[in-house]
Amino acid sequence: DAKTTQPPSMDCAEGRAANLPCNHSTISGNEYVYWYRQIHSQGPQYIIHGLKNNETNEMVSLIITEDRKSSTLILPHATLRDTAVYYCIVRAPLLGNEKLTFGTGTRLTIIP
């Protein structure tokens, strides 16, 4: 699986948009970008994933650059409950590899 690079920490004011970057410059054509988050002392929670098109769900948007070497997770209106560690993971599920390799992630702190 391709390695990802994320800033170790970020702060965001409550109600503002939180933009979490992830670099995955060695991503290959069959690898997807997944985002999980882990709230303190809980198990990780799946957020969103994408291949090359931008994706949106009720919580977030995922913007993937055209060359797919980086992506940004956007929380449009951050709340205090969004304080968590956010993990960007790149993997190729179609190869039957179900392993998730967690990096160090970004610790997002929402400031009241």
Next chain:
Amino acid sequence: GAVVSQHPSWVICKSGTSVKIECRSLDFQATTMFWYRQFPKQSLMLMATSNEGSKATYEQGVEKDKFLINHASLTLSTLTVTSAHPEDSSFYICSARRSGLGLSSWGETQYFGPGTRLLVL
């Protein structure tokens, strides 16, 4: 949704004793479950992959005789920490992959449990 539970949520034990942690998929069947360990302020580290009806596959550096994994049914996997020592104190998290879900692009192939915090005195 897909719910994964773990029991117990926390446990304190004496050094040298064994501790069993259960991971259950409550509303779906899981042919594959995964066990992770997380030390304070660190990321999750995969320990082993548990497949129903067969032996678990351990990651490099994880002692299979110390961390016994049993996946006897499609909804239950157990991790037993044998002869636990203080250095085994950690946050143990399981995840489950839903059976029958094809190898599609769905990122939700793994659902995580809430974790079990183990403290060995």
